[in-house]
Amino acid sequence: VSLHEQFDRELGAISPPPPPAPVEETMRRGTWMRRRRHATAVACTAAVVAAAIWVPLAVHWKDSSAPETSHYTVTVQPPGPTAPVNEIAYGTVNGKAWRILMGKTSPNDASFDSCAEMLGPAFEPEPVTGPDTGCYPPRGATLANPVAFDPPAFAVGPDPQALGLAGEVAANVTHVTVTLTNGTLLTLQPVTVYGDRYVAFAAPTGAVVQVTAYSRRGEIARAFPFAPDGPDWFLDTGWLRPGQHELAPVTAVVGSGRYTGGTGLFQGSWSVVLQQGPWGVCETLTGEDGLCGPGQPGPRRAGAQVVYKNGRYEICEGLTPLDVTRVVLTLPGSGSVTVQLAGGADAKYWAFGYTKAFSWTAYNAADLVVGSGRTSQP
Amino acid sequence: MKAELDEEFRAFMHARWPAMIRLGYVLTGDRGHAEEVAQAAFANAYMAWPRVIRAGNPDAYVRQIVVNEDRNRFRKRRVREFSTGSPPDTPIPGTDLDSRTTLIDALKVLGPRQRAVVVLRYWLDLTETETAATLNCSVGTVRSQASRALATLRQHIELAEGELR
Numbered sequence: 150v151s152l153h154e155q156f157d158r159e160l161g162a163i164s165p166p167p168p169p170a171p172v173e174e175t176m177r178r179g180t181w182m183r184r185r186r187h188a189t190a191v192a193c194t195a196a197v198v199a200a201a202i203w204v205p206l207a208v209h210w211k212d213s214s215a216p217e218t219s220h221y222t223v224t225v226q227p228p229g230p231t232a233p234v235n236e237i238a239y240g241t242v243n244g245k246a247w248r249i250l251m252g253k254t255s256p257n258d259a260s261f262d263s264c265a266e267m268l269g270p271a272f273e274p275e276p277v278t279g280p281d282t283g284c285y286p287p288r289g290a291t292l293a294n295p296v297a298f299d300p301p302a303f304a305v306g307p308d309p310q311a312l313g314l315a316g317e318v319a320a321n322v323t324h325v326t327v328t329l330t331n332g333t334l335l336t337l338q339p340v341t342v343y344g345d346r347y348v349a350f351a352a353p354t355g356a357v358v359q360v361t362a363y364s365r366r367g368e369i370a371r372a373f374p375f376a377p378d379g380p381d382w383f384l385d386t387g388w389l390r391p392g393q394h395e396l397a398p399v400t401a402v403v404g405s406g407r408y409t410g411g412t413g414l415f416q417g418s419w420s421v422v423l424q425q426g427p428w429g430v431c432e433t434l435t436g437e438d439g440l441c442g443p444g445q446p447g448p449r450r451a452g453a454q455v456v457y458k459n460g461r462y463e464i465c466e467g468l469t470p471l472d473v474t475r476v477v478l479t480l481p482g483s484g485s486v487t488v489q490l491a492g493g494a495d496a497k498y499w500a501f502g503y504t505k506a507f508s509w510t511a512y513n514a515a516d517l518v519v520g521s522g523r524t525s526q527p
Numbered sequence: 528m529k530a531e532l533d534e535e536f537r538a539f540m541h542a543r544w545p546a547m548i549r550l551g552y553v554l555t556g557d558r559g560h561a562e563e564v565a566q567a568a569f570a571n572a573y574m575a576w577p578r579v580i581r582a583g584n585p586d587a588y589v590r591q592i593v594v595n596e597d598r599n600r601f602r603k604r605r606v607r608e609f610s611t612g613s614p615p616d617t618p619i620p621g622t623d624l625d626s627r628t629t630l631i632d633a634l635k636v637l638g639p640r641q642r643a644v645v646v647l648r649y650w651l652d653l654t655e656t657e658t659a660a661t662l663n664c665s666v667g668t669v670r671s672q673a674s675r676a677l678a679t680l681r682q683h684i685e686l687a688e689g690e691l692r
Binding site for chain 1: 566
């Protein structure tokens with residue numbers, strides 16, 4: 150019996166027929182992922198639109214353990230004269246070499262050309278390439294967000310050794326520094342590849358403390374890793390200008406409930422968790438990506454947006470000014486409920502799962518209405 | 528135009544969903560994980576659907592994401608799983624379930640990459656070149672990984688002579 154026949158026989162014996170393809174849910178999920186990528190929020194209220202800028206951020210899993218020792222070494226170099234035209238940087242982690250290039254060397258096809266490729270023994274046992282969920286163009290650098298890092302890519306395997314990051318840099322950036330937990334300061338020189346300027350580096354997982362971008366005039370801004378499960382992620386929207394203070398750490402549940410009619414990842418209970426810190430303010434839906442903003446105090450208007458949709462079940466996330474003391478939801482045929490509010494530095498947040506349209510009203514301490522709206526029918 | 532693309536994606540997903548579930552199942556050994564992996568792969572494909580269509584091989588694209596998702600899943604859950612003093616599930620005496628699942632059980636002893644090589648080469652019958660492209664590695668790596676994987680499998684199950692092609 151060949152392996153092929155053995156596979157077929159075993160699969161036929163133990164596999165019940167797969168469930169129907171959840172096509173519409175998958176398309177919505179894909180749309181949502183794309184929407185997050187493109188920073189387009191969908192307002193679920195026509196009356197009021199959130200004034201805060203929520204910029205999508207993919208929160209990938211991070212190794213939850215910072216390096217147990219500071220006895221590691223990291224080097225980074227700009228490409229040498231004989232390097233491939235698409236190389237951004239090379240170096241070592243604990244003596245093991247790595248190279249990071251920008252796409253177009255993949256043997257596959259043009260659809261994969263926007264990936265940063267991370268190669269070398271530092272990323273062993275396997276190089277990190279291909280169209281996995283962490284493979285998107287590291288683009289979007291602006292004067293406000295001087296470095297747009299791609300979602301981090303890790304060495305695949307039971308013992309990841311190195312984290313690789315590549316990012317596009319804004320036109321005014323002359324160099325970028327990376328501070329590591331053992332005090333090492335890496336200096337990254339932007340390299341132009343296919344017309345865009347990039348920086349890249351590799352370091353042990355959990356080793357990054359801070360990234361700072363500089364122009365000819367000095368420091369532009371600094372960013373800190375967002376760490377929902379671990380230490381390595383950069384919040385592009387959370388760049389702090391010189392003189393801006395870092396936010397105090399806060400973790401709070403914004404809302405919770407149970408999926409109705411969900412499949413795959415979207416089953417059982419859900420929760421939206423607010424995580425605030427030097428990276429800014431992020432709200433993360435269970436098992437999914439986070440919506441992040443810089444979290445800096447400023448004027449806010451009450452608003453809400455859909456963050457999950459599956460058939461007639463939706464999860465709506467709301468934002469209110471800091472002076473709001475309660476938000477009341479009026480549900481069709483079920484009276485009203487007061488939702489819990491989780492306070493960040495910039496605003497208060499709430500989340501609610503529903504199958505029927507509802508209206509919401511935000512009140513301040515004087516019981517004055519400071520905002521209201523109505524969701525559309527799922 | 529968008530409606531046409533959406534319709535194309537719907538037809539593609541309906542047609543390929545069972546195959547990707549089976550691939551996910553063989554890679555993960557778990558129906559729930561297989562559905563997660565397959566759905567994530569299709570969602571990724573939909574997110575970049577025009578690009579995927581232009582590339583001309585959506586099946587290869589989704590298959591590659593399924594394989595990558597499985598490898599990521601292995602990594603993602605690494606720190607969230609814990610060992611217990613005894614296995615939580617034990618075979619039911621008198622059934623032939625253990626013999627029927629021998630190969631799929633044996634796959635679990637392989638690392639994600641070797642498991643993927645075995646599945647792509649010997650179940651999906653991809654060529655070494657196609658397998659290398661799916662895994663973003665060299666043909667030589669596919670050969671060496673396949674050789675090591677089959678050697679490991681032979682320690683657990685009986686394989687036909689000449690299986691290593």
